[in-house]
Amino acid sequence: MKTAFGFLISGLVATSLLFTSCTKEFSNDDPISKTYMPTVFVGSNHKLVYALDATTGARNWEYMAEAVLSGAPLILEDAVLLTLTNGTLIKLDKLTGEVKYQRALSLPIASIPVLHKNSIYLGAGNDIFQIDPNTMDFLDTVTITGNVTTSPVIGSIRGLEGEYLFATTANSTIHAINMESLVNVWNSSPGANIGFESAPCLDGDSA
Numbered sequence: 001m002k003t004a005f006g007f008l009i010s011g012l013v014a015t016s017l018l019f020t021s022c023t024k025e026f027s028n029d030d031p032i033s034k035t036y037m038p039t040v041f042v043g044s045n046h047k048l049v050y051a052l053d054a055t056t057g058a059r060n061w062e063y064m065a066e067a068v069l070s071g072a073p074l075i076l077e078d079a080v081l082l083t084l085t086n087g088t089l090i091k092l093d094k095l096t097g098e099v100k101y102q103r104a105l106s107l108p109i110a111s112i113p114v115l116h117k118n119s120i121y122l123g124a125g126n127d128i129f130q131i132d133p134n135t136m137d138f139l140d141t142v143t144i145t146g147n148v149t150t151s152p153v154i155g156s157i158r159g160l161e162g163e164y165l166f167a168t169t170a171n172s173t174i175h176a177i178n179m180e181s182l183v184n185v186w187n188s189s190p191g192a193n194i195g196f197e198s199a200p201c202l203d204g205d206s207a
Contacts, residue, residue: 036095041080043069049082051097061097065090071112071151074120076133083109087124091136101136110170112151112199116163116179123148123167130182142182146171150199154179158204168196 038054047068051060067086074081079100082090087109091101107125114121119139120131126147130140146169154165163179172194175187 039094041073041075043073043082049073049092049097051080051094063092063097070109074113074115076115081113081120081133083111083113083122083124085109089122089136103136108147110150111148111167114152114154116154121152121154121165123150123152126169128152128165128167128177128182140182142177142184144175144177144184145169145173145187149196153200153202155202166200166202168198168200170195172196174200 039060040052040054041049042052043049043065045068047065049063049065049069051062052058053060065082065084066088067084070083070085074083075094076091078094079091080094082092084090085108087105087107089101089103089105090099092098093100105124107127109122109124111123113123113131115133118133120129120133122129122131126144128142128144128148129138131138144167148167149170150168152165152167154163156163164185165177165179167175167177169175172191173187173189174196176185177183178185
């Protein structure tokens with residue numbers, strides 16, 4: 001016949017075995033990283049940016065920006081670049097939506113940045129900036145007449161050496177900028193006080 005002490009010891013042993021049997025063993029291997037899938041990035045009028053699975057439409061993540069996007073996000077190698085109408089640049093991790101870089105230019109941004117070769121070209125105010133897409137260092141700047149309103153277009157022209165960037169502005173001017181020197185080669189004002197809301201389109205590109 002077991003004494004109270006015997007019952008106590010039996011209970012402790014059983015409890016110990018119970019917790020021992022429930023103990024989980026964890027692998028020392030690194031956790032499996034998520035795989036990036038084709039994604040649709042879009043910004044709303046409520047300052048929200050969504051990353052949606054391009055196959056199913058499922059929401060991968062969302063990001064609340066401080067202002068509305070100036071246009072389409074720019075897709076980089078491992079990130080997505082947002083340009084906000086209040087002059088802020090934000091670089092988000094494509095997979096997680098985490099902020100990797102942020103900078104306030106204190107200039108209005110109405111245009112969409114373009115990626116050409118190893119540089120980003122962004123119009124903000126009446127400046128066009130050349131930016132390193134990896135470090136986000138500002139490499140060079142060219143100032144033109146009027147605030148840039150749309151996405152620039154870049155191409156090569158038959159009969160001319162090098163490549164040129166064409167940009168439209170709010171004060172009715174179109175600018176042609178040599179890409180090698182970032183010099184404004186010419187500008188044209190086809191109509192007074194008309195402004196431009198359409199991005200330029202280049203025909204006769206020799207590239």
